[in-house]
């Protein structure tokens with residue numbers, strides 16, 4: 001039995017993590033669900049769709065969490081995570097952080113994109129980027145995992161085979177990504193009001209979104225040289241799901257059929273990666289599941305590849321991937337407790 005605690009359990013990602021963990025075939029025991037705003041209430045009072053059996057929300061007490069948990073999930077805003085993780089880590093816990101605080105190899109890159117110095121740069125050397133499809137063996141040995149962002153999971157996996165095999169001109173990568181509004185979290189803000197989002201689509205943080213740096217970090221490692229790319233996020237009037245359309249000029253002539261075959265061999269055996277032989281993925285093909293679906297096309301006139309990828313931002317983009325990492329860190333079946341079927345409707 002793995003004893004788990006969640007910090008930030010009342011956020012969208014934390015609540016989805018709790019929902020998924022409660023279906024983990026009883027190999028998981030909830031210890032502490034931490035909340036600043038709702039301590040003393042049950043999570044089902046905040047999210048009435050969740051089970052009454054989940055523990056009562058508590059204020060943060062690091063000593064209690066460390067004394068009786070095997071793993072802590074920190075589902076907090078960036079900045080808040082790096083304040084609590086050093087203490088949890090020092091007390092011997094395994095930690096899976098859903099924020100951006102421990103996803104970087106280089107503290108200078110964090111400082112540049114997050115606008116503040118990293119307060120625990122030494123721990124960045126300990127943390128492993130939690131994308132199982134790329135870093136499975138390091139995750140198994142890790143005690144601190146920086147769970148990837150939702151846009152980044154969707155974008156990195158869509159381009160990984162092309163970067164690894166040097167099949168594209170890496171100065172031509174453009175990622176046009178669209179997210180449902182749960183991607184922005186539960187904190188109310190004017191641009192996320194129903195009438196601001198509904199019946200509209202808008203680009204935001206163009207050429208400045210933090211996830212750009214995370215995508216560049218991971219694709220550069222695969223490529224074996226520096227990659228810089230354009231990443232443009234958009235907000236969709238839907239609750240869940242990310243669809244990324246990624247473009248790059250091919251370095252040599254390749255057909256869509258050849259690329260599909262390359263992707264199938266790159267991701268062979270991956271339990272949550274679906275490569276389409278034909279057709280393209282849609283949000284409803286993945287929402288509710290821990291899958292990423294990837295479809296490919298080649299524009300022969302321009303010798304350009306177009307990869308379309310989709311994930312559920314709260315599952316493969318957050319709580320589901322965090323559980324996949326936990327399973328690996330504790331030597332369990334990687335797929336345990338994780339949905340492989342999308343809701344579709």
Ligand SMILES: NC(=O)c1ccc[n+]([C@@H]2O[C@H](COP(=O)([O-])OP(=O)(O)OC[C@H]3O[C@@H](n4cnc5c(N)ncnc54)[C@H](OP(=O)(O)O)[C@@H]3O)[C@@H](O)[C@H]2O)c1
Pocket residue numbers: 007008009010011012013014034035036037038075076077078080098099100148149150182183184185186187313314317318
């Ligand atoms: N939403 C997604 O699709 C998604 C995907 C991938 C990664 N992430 C990352 O996961 C983390 C959580 O995201 P979210 O969407 O769940 O955000 P959220 O809905 O805003 O939830 C964050 C929770 O953390 C707690 N919190 C807020 N400020 C805090 C602070 N200063 N100190 C301690 N606790 C604080 C709040 O709960 P209380 O007030 O009850 O304590 C809040 O409910 C973020 O780092 C986000 O970037 C989110």
